[in-house]
Amino acid sequence: MAARSLTNVVSYDILRSESIKENALQYERIEMNPDVMGGKPVIRGTRVPVELVLRKLGAGMPPEAILVDHPRLTLNDIHAAQAFAPTPMNGRRAQ
Numbered sequence: 001m002a003a004r005s006l007t008n009v010v011s012y013d014i015l016r017s018e019s020i021k022e023n024a025l026q027y028e029r030i031e032m033n034p035d036v037m038g039g040k041p042v043i044r045g046t047r048v049p050v051e052l053v054l055r056k057l058g059a060g061m062p063p064e065a066i067l068v069d070h071p072r073l074t075l076n077d078i079h080a081a082q083a084f085a086p087t088p089m090n091g092r093r094a095q
Contacts, residue, residue: 029080041084043077046070053081 031044041050048070056066063078 029077030084043073043081046072048073048077050081050084053078054085057082 029044030041030050032039032041036042037047037049042048043050043053053066053070053073056069057063057078063075066078067073067075
């Protein structure tokens with residue numbers, strides 16, 4: 001078995017660490033509760049669905065404009081919604 005270079009090990013550890021932080025951020029800020037918006041994923045502590053944030057971003061609305069529309073949200077909430085988005089890369093399917 002070939003030895004991995006220190007650069008590859010460090011790069012992998014950094015990428016893995018960032019991925020872990022991103023996952024922690026999304027779960028810290030996203031909640032699914034059957035009593036809130038029918039169990040749809042929402043930004044924690046609000047009734048703002050993740051889907052709404054993603055639709056606004058997809059329509060070209062800048063994050064700053066979303067924050068104006070939803071003053072209880074933070075930029076980290078928007079990033080968490082993006083991280084939560086169903087994509088083939090993270091293994092979740094669109095609903």
